[in-house]
Amino acid sequence: MRHLLCLPLALWLLLAAQTSHAHALDPGYLDLRQLATNTWQVLWRKPDVNGQPMDIDAVLPSQCSEPRGPEPRSDGSAWIATWVVDCTGGLASQIITIEGLERQRNDVLLRVQPLSSSPATFRFTPDAPSLTIPERPTTWSVLGSYFQLGFEHILEGWDHLLFVFALFVLVRDPWRLVGAVTAFTVAHSITLALATLGVLHVPGPPVEAVIALSIVFLALEILNHKDGTLRLSEKYPWIVCFCFGLLHGLGFAGALAEIGVPSDDLFAALLAFNLGVEAGQLLFIGALSAVILAWRFVLPTVSKAIAPAVIPVTGYAIGCVSMYWLVERVSGF
Structure with missing residues (x-):
């Protein structure tokens, strides 16, 4: 039957x-790697949409010297921008926003790599385009983010x-x-x-x-x-x-x-x-x-x-x- x-x-x-x-899975990717006490290297990867970068932008906390990055360049599959910022007081407990994500169907992954603790992964969604960097991120954030990505990938x-x-x-x-x-x-x-x-x-x-x-x-x-x-x-x-x-x-x-x-x-x-x-x-x-x-x-x-x-x-x-x-x-x- x-x-x-x-x-x-x-x-x-x-x-x-x-x-x-x-x-359908092609999320954005934001990587923050700490170089010194207040200095961070930023890598921002936007998904490609019909040969143009998706209309979203990563906005770092206001105390960072360059909250927004330069114009991205295509690597053939996505649009990449890299820059270095000085963030007075660090990034802990600060808010990062993916501007325009609420109008999209994609997610954005955030990878934070401090000098004094283990790296951690977080996830922006159209319903939650902003997040606060926790003081002590854990591996559980990786498990939660990648579980949901795998779940969504098979269904999409x-x-x-x-x-x-x-x-x-x-x-x-x-x-x-x-x-x-x-x-x-x-x-x-x-x-x-x-x-x-x-x-x-x-x-x-x-x-x-x-x-x-x-x-x-x-x-x-x-x-x-x-x-x-x-x-x-x-x-x-x-x-x-x-x-x-x-x-x-x-x-x-x-x-x-x-x-x-x-x-x-x-x-x-x-x-x-x-x-x-x-x-x-x-x-x-x-x-x-x-x-x-x-x-x-x-x-x-x-x-x-x-x-x-x-x-x-x-x-x-x-x-x-x-x-x-x-x-x-x-x-x-």
Whole structure:
């Protein structure tokens, strides 16, 4: 019965995917590194929006010699500005604001690296574009920030989400589905860690293309499904998911590289980001299950009427969008 709601869910997901980028996560990044008692080096990274810097600006406390930086320059993927400021009395208990962030959908990460204590990471959001630098920041701020980034990335990364949705449609047995999702998480955690540590380096465009290809594969498996017969991908989905999870992990690594990972809290950031991704996946699967359960009780007659056409139409819809992504990404090499 679970597959009866796949068609309307597929249409919603695919329409949303067409109006969004495959990876919507591209936060700003503000790094404050202390050079002397009152001297700080500032690095300000603005996201790129259609070839122009996003209309936001970092505003340091008023006692700093240059609260605003120079005009940023493009590095090909973002807009960077660096400058040095003197802040009388330091930055502790002072307010930093990301001007214009309330009009955007992006977040901004703040990395503060004092000389006398461990670095700390904080997060600006459109609802909270200002924050006060605490006297004694802790690693918990890194865990909270990167967990939420991982959570948001999986829910805004439409190609990853479409892969999970296709897996949900293909694997009918709940325990096999749990095993497949677990294998996917383990695999992407491995490659995410290796890529972030510099052990693996794979160019982004081929990775993105193969991620689209993995969704095409699942769409074909959906279309080739036969009642009463389990294909290899349905009988042992964790094998397929582990292999493709290694590739998706490289995709996550690309997004994490754009954000930046604090070297002193590297493992905390990686752990929190992975846990956030896993939480997002589980929330998505849980939401699908809850909606389908409600559909089963509310519209049983409609469910029976559309049941024969649901799986083929869903498979073709997923396949068309993933093929579009594949061609688009290969042509962009």
